[in-house]
Amino acid sequence: MSTGKKSQRLDKILGHLGYGTRSEIKKYVKQGRVAINGVVVKDSGIQCDPGTDVVELDGERIFYREFVYLMLHKPPGVISATEDRREKTVLDLLPTDFQVFSPFPVGRLDKDTEGLLLLTNDGQLAHDLLSPRKHVPKTYEAIVLGHVGEVEAARFREGVELDDGYVTLPAELKVLEHSKEADGAHISRIQLTISEGKFHQVKRMFESVGSRVTYLKRLSMGPLVLDETLPLGAFRELTDSELELLRTYKGTGASKS
């Protein structure tokens, strides 16, 4: 059994993975159900290194890791919180074997917004991505009322004043398509990239130019792009290369012109 730097108490490791409370784990260990490197142990406080020691419970190997990184295709109707007394949260979409890691959403999407949401328990990575100084760009697709075009694109490039007086950083608007609703009303399908994350920012930006968002979906955050093969409400772990991109991402450092 390792006593190296990465060693932790056996009950802490099993507890972190959701195998029970400290006293429940103590009981399993006493019952001889836990082995480390093939040797049954009887002390749940024993130190071991989950990275190198082979820990088994009832003969099944336990795979330990400290952090999880999940890409969720957030559906509308759930809130970007870890718990709520009334509303369904994004955490409710995860099975317990991921919930035990206590992941939390990196930033928020409104209840009616769908698309890319990163969930992790890596506080440092989340902090870095959310740091206002990094100006991590986020691209959204939206359907908005009216015929938006070059005028609005120019205003967004300059920065627009929101309802509380805040002037936004330059943002890039791309119009994808103009069409008409059944009642004849003009709508525009657009992509907007912003490099900050004020409350309801995209919706408030369109309000400031006399439009209104009726559908909103986040496509990307920094180098992380929504995997469109994930159905709404589904999630997957990040690939090694996605994680590496996030870890090495330096932001754009965009600033007001």
Ligand code: URA
């Ligand atoms: N901007 C919004 O208005 N809502 C979101 O959910 C995200 C960005």
